[in-house]
Every structure is written in C-alpha cells, then in structure tokens.
Amino acid sequence: MPPVAFPASLCLAKRFFRSTTALSSDFSHIVIGGGIVGVATAAELQQEPSNRVLLVEKHGALAQETTSRNSEVIHAGLYYPPTSHKAQMCIAGKNKIYDACKRGTFQVSLQRCGKWIVAQSEADEEYLGKLASNARELDVPVEMVSVKKAKRDYPLIRAERAILESPTTGIISAHDLVMFHEARFENSDGTVGLNSKVTNIEYNQGNSNYTVTMETDGEEIELTTDNVVNSAGVFAAEVANMVLPEPRQYEYYFAKGNYFSYTPEQPLRQKITDKLIYPCPNPNASSLGTHLTFDLGGQLRFGPDLEWLDITKPEEIDYTPNAKNLTPAYEAIKTYFPAITENSLVPSYSGIRPKLLSREQSQSQFADFVIKEEEGLPGFVNLLGIESPGLTSAWAIAEHVKSIYHK
Structure with a gap:
C-alpha cells in the first residue's frame, strides 16, 4: 500500500503515518474531538504498542470549546447515583489526578481547596x-x-x-491538563489532525473497518480506521448520527x-x-x-x-x-x-x-454519560452527554474506553 499523504495541518511536528502491508487500515483508531476527553482517550489508546491513533480536531488548536469554558473544578463525585458512569468516572478521574500529583510526575497546576x-x-x-x-x-x-x-x-x-x-474538591488548570495528555500522546507517536472537520463516516462491513471523510485545508480526504471514538463534544450527536440507523439516532x-x-x-x-x-x-x-x-x-x-x-x-x-x-x-x-x-x-x-434530556425530562430523570460500543458497529464507541463532571472524569473515561478495546 502506498504511503498515506496528509495535508500539513493534519500532521503534528511533520510526522507522517505510513501504512504497511500488514495493516488493512490507515489507523487503528480515529478519535474525533480534541477536547480534554478526546485528548486523554487518544493518549491512553496510543500507549498500546500495536495502536496507531489519529486525533481529529476541527479547530486550529485543541480544547477550544467545552473544555475551555468551564469552572475548572475537580469534582469529588458525591452528587451522582453510585452505579452511574458519572459517579464512577468522576471519582476514578479525581483519584488519578491526585495520585499523579502525589507521585510528582504531573506538571499540572491544581489546588485541593475543598x-x-x-x-x-x-x-x-x-x-x-x-x-x-x-x-x-x-x-x-x-x-x-x-x-x-x-x-x-x-x-x-x-x-x-x-x-x-x-x-476532596479542588480546582485545576484545564489548559495544563490538556497539555499533559497531549504530551503523553505526542511522546508515544500519536498523530493530531487540526483544522480537520469530519463530514461523513461509513462502516465497511466486508473489511470490518470505517472510512472517515473530513475536510482539511479546503480539501476532502478519506482515511480508513479499524475503530472510531466519537468524542466530539457538542457535535457528538451529529457525528454519531452519521453512521447510526435512523431509529437509533441521538438528539441533543x-x-x-x-x-x-x-x-x-x-x-x-x-x-x-x-x-x-x-x-x-x-x-x-x-x-x-x-x-x-x-x-x-x-x-x-x-x-x-x-x-x-x-x-x-x-x-x-x-x-x-x-x-x-x-x-x-x-x-x-x-x-x-x-x-x-x-x-x-x-x-x-x-x-x-x-x-440528552430536554428541560422537562431533566426535572424528573437523571442523565448519565453515554459510553458505549454501538451494537452492529464493532469498534465504534460513542461518548455522549459528556457535560460536568467531564473534566474531572476525562482520564477515567479514557481508561474505560481503552478497556473496551483491550479487555
């Protein structure tokens, strides 16, 4: 297979990924969305030596939407039902942040103020x-x-x-936290595609992989991947609906x-x-x-x-x-x-x-994070409704997604 040529904006530090005959897809995983959850997930997946991960972000820099527009609170996790993703991911994510800080390998500004x-x-x-x-x-x-x-x-x-x-509540620099996971991703040879908007996803049943179409630098390119992680934030429902059958589509x-x-x-x-x-x-x-x-x-x-x-x-x-x-x-x-x-x-x-719930539904129902591999779409993992405490939960969500692929 010839090398996959990318526009300059799709490459981090001018690193080009070259496909080999041993691989059927350009990438093992494409993570869509460069907010804190997407960056952490891409970094976690890239730690597996066999993985080749592409992180796709529509903006010219990472973390330009929800991640950069929050309270920067490290939530304790006390509000949510014990069996919920929100409770489990928040508590695990909080503990990972504080444990990394104790080890002295976590150069992220934070304060455990309560x-x-x-x-x-x-x-x-x-x-x-x-x-x-x-x-x-x-x-x-x-x-x-x-x-x-x-x-x-x-x-x-x-x-x-x-x-x-x-x-155990605290405050943290969201910018520093993104940079921490970005560095983990870069140092393990992950690839970042900036200014790259996903416009279509197609499941190739015969090859059991996906074709992801995106616009970057004014041109349209197609890349294949064995797996897709949809971490597109406020655009996640739109991305999910590109590939889901109509009866199973999401509304935000x-x-x-x-x-x-x-x-x-x-x-x-x-x-x-x-x-x-x-x-x-x-x-x-x-x-x-x-x-x-x-x-x-x-x-x-x-x-x-x-x-x-x-x-x-x-x-x-x-x-x-x-x-x-x-x-x-x-x-x-x-x-x-x-x-x-x-x-x-x-x-x-x-x-x-x-x-994922309307104003009226939210008065009587609890809205949990949706973290799931979609039925009939092997390797397609949706991350939907990732609102607060998403910043605190990001690292734990990343580990959970990795566990879906590497059991």
Missing part, C-alpha cells in the same frame, strides 16, 4: 443529609460543618441551616452556563472564603446552581447558571454571555453571599452543556 454546600432552609438541610448518605455509599469523604464555626471562619458566607464540606438539547466575574464596589475588610461555595442543586443535578469558585490566582467568579437554548444544531450556539441573566444570578448568589452587589458582577464567558 468546598462547602450550604443549606438555607429545612428542605435544603434534608437534601444535605441525603447527599451525605450518598457520598458515604460512594466512599467520598464529607463532613458536616457547624453553622457557628462557619460564621467564625467566613462571616461573609451565609448558611442558615447546615453545611456539608467536601474536602443545549443548556448554556453563563459565568460572571466579580469586582467588589467597595473593598471588603474580611476574607470571603478559601472554599468553593455551592448552594443546594437543582433536581437530578441537572445544574449544581450558580456557585462561587475561584481560579488558581484567587480571582473569584460565579457561575454557571442554567439557560436552556431554543436551538437544535450546535452550529447555532452563541457563546456570548447573556447579560439578561445577571440579575437572576445576583439574586441566587446573595442567598449565600449577602454582601454582594449587583453592580459588582459583570458577564464574563459562557459554556454549553450537551444534554
């Missing part, structure tokens, strides 16, 4: 009791903090009824999360908090509420809120933060931070949650 979930009403307090029970069943450390102690330590934070502390719903930067109008004479502060969340954790977080430099920010979008295609997404949501965000925040003023908030940025 968080408080604050209850203002009897219903909130009852919810915290159930959440603590769920955490204990998951073996996630939690402890109750007395309201008296909270007022002494952080007098600007309001918690009328109860506080549940999650000491999009929810926007707006973030607000904070600059106090008057200097505050007291420390606000060293902990992340979360209100009690919406039903089924479709949103964890407009919470107080900070970055690794200590700059406070609030968000995300939850704004369902009336769109059906990811191409229609407008990432401009919605200024109309500032007042509702202020009203939500002042329930646990009464000193805040509306004028101290400014719309900053937004992210999108790709959801």
